[in-house]
Amino acid sequence: xxxxxxxxxxxxxxxxxxxxxxxxxxxxxxxxxxxxxxxxxxxxxxxxxxxxxxxxxxxxxxxxxxxxxxxxxxxxxxxxxxxxxxxxxxxxxxxxxxxxxxxxxxxxxxxxxxxxxxxxxxxxxxxxxxxxxxxxxxxxxxxxxxxxxxxxxxxxxxxxxxxxxxxxxxxxxxxxxxxxxxxxxxxxxxxxxxxxxxxxxxxxxxxxxxxxxxxxxxxxxxxxxxxxxxxxxxxxxxxxxxxxxxxxxxxxxxxxxxxx
Numbered sequence: 121x122x123x124x125x126x127x128x129x130x131x132x133x134x135x136x137x138x139x140x141x142x143x144x145x146x147x148x149x150x151x152x153x154x155x156x157x158x159x160x161x162x163x164x165x166x167x168x169x170x171x172x173x174x175x176x177x178x179x180x181x182x183x184x185x186x187x188x189x190x191x192x193x194x195x196x197x198x199x200x201x202x203x204x205x206x207x208x209x210x211x212x213x214x215x216x217x218x219x220x221x222x223x224x225x226x227x228x229x230x231x232x233x234x235x236x237x238x239x240x241x242x243x244x245x246x247x248x249x250x251x252x253x254x255x256x257x258x259x260x261x262x263x264x265x266x267x268x269x270x271x272x273x274x275x276x277x278x279x280x281x282x283x284x285x286x287x288x289x290x291x292x293x294x295x296x297x298x299x300x301x302x303x304x305x306x307x308x309x310x311x312x313x314x315x316x317x318x319x320x321x322x323x324x325x326x327x328x329x330x331x332x333x334x335x336x337x338x339x340x341x342x343x344x345x346x347x348x349x350x351x352x353x354x355x356x357x358x359x360x361x362x363x364x365x366x367x368x369x370x371x372x373x374x375x376x377x378x379x380x
Contacts, residue, residue, distance in 0.1 A: 223251035253291025268355035
């Protein structure tokens with residue numbers, strides 16, 4: 121009988137997303153508490169955790185624990201991989217496995233509600249904490265993709281969504297739920313109004329330039345935070361099409377940041 125005590129955290133609890141993190145009660149969660157709270161996870165009671173419906177199709181529970189010696193070797197990887205970036209997605213026994221070098225490794229068994237993330241036992245450096253944010257964003261969008269939720273690297277500034285390259289966002293992402301008409305960022309949540317202004321800082325131009333709707337659809341389709349062998353889901357495609365009808369997007373001017 122498993123007598124392990126767990127601390128559970130739910131993503132955007134007020135909106136009812138069945139997406140959770142759980143940590144053993146050994147202090148590990150305290151190390152990451154500021155990160156998970158910043159990203160919208162809230163602590164839930166033991167009674168609430170017992171009511172989690174694992175049989176529901178969209179439920180995801182990510183168990184976060186320190187890595188074993190064997191997994192630590194996989195996490196550290198080889199310095200030769202640096203040229204390809206810190207992230208990788210592979211198949212092991214038919215299951216997608218996501219690795220962020222020197223930070224953590226996560227299994228993504230899509231047919232199961234319970235996933236696992238093994239983190240570097242010595243995680244503490246700033247770039248590693250950024251890596252942890254990236255991992256959790258990848259987990260969230262994988263968990264919410266079938267519900268049509270979208271996610272992009274960036275932030276909210278003056279009620280505008282500013283999209284950046286991942287390394288410039290420091291692991292921060294903006295989540296958009298077209299059905300619930302809400303936008304989430306590290307700053308909190310914002311109602312998705314009839315229009316959403318998007319500023320692209322991932323590709324700046326000499327002067328600010330508006331994008332056509334076709335360009336917006338293409339951009340929203342290829343720039344999501346979803347890392348998957350099969351690409352974006354049908355529900356994400358539908359959400360992108362609906363969002364493109366209400367979004368106005370423009371490239372940021374490289375020498376004029378007043379537009380932000």
